[in-house]
Amino acid sequence: MKNPQIQIFSTLVPSLLLAVSPLAHTAENWPARPVRLVLSFGAPGGAPDLMARLSAPKLTELWGKQVVVDPRSGAGGVLGTDICAKAPPDGYTMVIVSPAHAINPAFRKLPYDSVKDFAPVTKLAEVPNILAIYPPVGAKSAQEMAALAKAKPGAYSYGSAGVGSSQHLAGELFRKVAGINILHVPYKGGGAVVLDLIAGRVQLTFGSATSLPHIRAGRLRALAVTTLKRSAALPDIPSMHESGFPGFEAAAWYGLLLPARTPQVIVNKQHKDFSAVLMLPEVRDQLLSDTIEPVPSASPKAFADFLAAETTKWGALVRETGAKAE
Numbered sequence: 001m002k003n004p005q006i007q008i009f010s011t012l013v014p015s016l017l018l019a020v021s022p023l024a025h026t027a028e029n030w031p032a033r034p035v036r037l038v039l040s041f042g043a044p045g046g047a048p049d050l051m052a053r054l055s056a057p058k059l060t061e062l063w064g065k066q067v068v069v070d071p072r073s074g075a076g077g078v079l080g081t082d083i084c085a086k087a088p089p090d091g092y093t094m095v096i097v098s099p100a101h102a103i104n105p106a107f108r109k110l111p112y113d114s115v116k117d118f119a120p121v122t123k124l125a126e127v128p129n130i131l132a133i134y135p136p137v138g139a140k141s142a143q144e145m146a147a148l149a150k151a152k153p154g155a156y157s158y159g160s161a162g163v164g165s166s167q168h169l170a171g172e173l174f175r176k177v178a179g180i181n182i183l184h185v186p187y188k189g190g191g192a193v194v195l196d197l198i199a200g201r202v203q204l205t206f207g208s209a210t211s212l213p214h215i216r217a218g219r220l221r222a223l224a225v226t227t228l229k230r231s232a233a234l235p236d237i238p239s240m241h242e243s244g245f246p247g248f249e250a251a252a253w254y255g256l257l258l259p260a261r262t263p264q265v266i267v268n269k270q271h272k273d274f275s276a277v278l279m280l281p282e283v284r285d286q287l288l289s290d291t292i293e294p295v296p297s298a299s300p301k302a303f304a305d306f307l308a309a310e311t312t313k314w315g316a317l318v319r320e321t322g323a324k325a326e
Contacts, residue, residue: 027263030091034066035059040080041073041098043189047209047292048096048254052178054163056275067324076100078110080140081257085112089119089259091266095138096124096254099166102310106318108165120304122271122276123297126232127178127252128225129170135221137203142224142243145204146178153181159193162186164321165205167193169314170206170226170250172321177245184323186276194238196221207252209291226250233291249271253295255303271300 016121034269037056041046049071056067074079077100087093105114112118131142139145149156153321158174160167163186175182185192185202194211197221205211206226212234214220224240225231228249229241240248255283257265263268275296284294297303 008098010282025125026108027265028265028268029264031063031065033092035063035091036068037067037131038080038083038095038097039069039071039073040077040084041072041100043073044071047125047252047290048098050290051125051254051287051292052096055274055277056285058280058283059273062196062273062277065285074191076104076108076162078108079105081114082111084257084259085117089121089261089263091258091262091270093259095257096326097257098254099169099252099310099314101255101257102166102307103164103169103314103318105311105324106315107305115308117260117304118229119260119262119297120307121258121267122274122300123253123255123295123306125273125294126128126231126251126253127209127292128227128231128237129167129208129232130211130215130219130225130237131170131174131204131206131223131240132211133204133223134197134200134202135218136200138248139221139223142240142245144176145223146180148288149178149180149182154183155201157183157185159185159187159205159207160195161197161208163187166252167208168319168323172317172323173248173250174206174245176317176321177248177262189311190256197298208252217323225287227293232293233288237271255297255307271297 037052039048039052052069056069059067072083077098081095081097081151084093084095100116133139139148160172171184193205197205211220215222222237224243225237226240228241229239278294278296287294
C-alpha cells in the first residue's frame with residue numbers, strides 16, 4: 001500500500017510544475033508585445049528625453065518589439081514612478097528615474113516604497129551639475145567662492161530648480177562641507193535660475209547644462225562640476241573633489257527600474273541590453289555632446305547598492321541641514 005503522503009506529493013508536483021512553467025516560459029521569451037518606457041522626470045529635449053529617444057529605436061530593433069516612450073513627469077518624479085510601481089511585474093513597464101527617487105523619501109510621503117516596490121536594473125547616465133557664478137562676484141575657483149561666502153555670511157544666495165532637486169542638495173552639501181551660510185532660492189525649473197543668475201539676482205547655482213551657452217559666452221563663470229572626477233563631457237572644468245572638497249559628489253543621474261518581483265531573467269536582459277545600447281558609438285557620442293555621460297552599472301545589484309547609498313546620503317543631509325519641502 002502506498003504512503004498517503006507520497007501519493008499527495010506525487011499528485012501536487014505535476015500541478016505545481018504546470019502552474020510555474022508558463023511563468024518561466026513567459027520570462028524566457030520576453031518580450032512578446034510592445035514595451036512601455038516611462039519618463040518620470042524632465043522636459044522634452046532634456047537629458048532623460050534624449051536618452052530615451054536615442055535608446056528606444058535601438059532596443060526596438062534588438063528586441064523585435066516596439067519600445068514606446070511615455071513622458072509622465074510631475075510631482076517631483078512621483079507620478080511616473082508610481083505608474084511603474086503599480087504595473088504588473090512582467091517587464092513591460094519600465095521607468096527612468098532621477099536623483100529625486102533617492103531624495104523624495106526625505107521630503108514627502110510617497111504612494112509607494114522607493115525600495116521594496118521596485119527591481120533596480122541599471123544606472124544609465126550622469127549629468128554633472130555645474131557650480132556657476134555671476135561673474136562680478138569675482139571668485140575664480142570653488143575655494144575662492146567658499147572664502148567669499150565665509151567672509152560675508154548670508155550675503156550670497158544660490159538658485160536651484162526646486163526644493164529636493166539635485167541642484168538644491170548640491171548647494172546644501174556645499175554649505176555643509178565649506179561651513180558657509182548661503183541662502184537657497186528655489187525656482188520652478190532650471191531655466192529661470194539661469195536668467196536670474198545672469199542678472200545677478202542670485203549669485204551662484206549648481207545648475208545643469210542649460211547654463212553652458214552662457215558660460216561659453218562669458219555671461220556666467222563655471223567654477224567646478226559636481227561629479228567625483230572631471231566629466232568626460234566637460235573635461236576642462238575641475239571637479240569639486242579636486243577643487244579642495246574631498247569626496248564632494250552631487251551629480252544628476254538617471255537609472256532604470258522595473259516593478260518589484262519582475263523575474264530576474266528579464267531584469268538581467270534589460271540590464272545587458274540597455275548597457276550595450278548606451279555604449280554604441282552613435283548613441284554615446286550624441287549623449288556626450290549634450291553633457292550626458294553613459295555610465296551603466298556593472299550589475300543590477302550594483303545599481304541597487306548605489307540607490308541605497310544615495311538614499312542614505314541625501315536623507316542624512318536633509319536631516320542635518322534642516323532642508324524643508326515647499
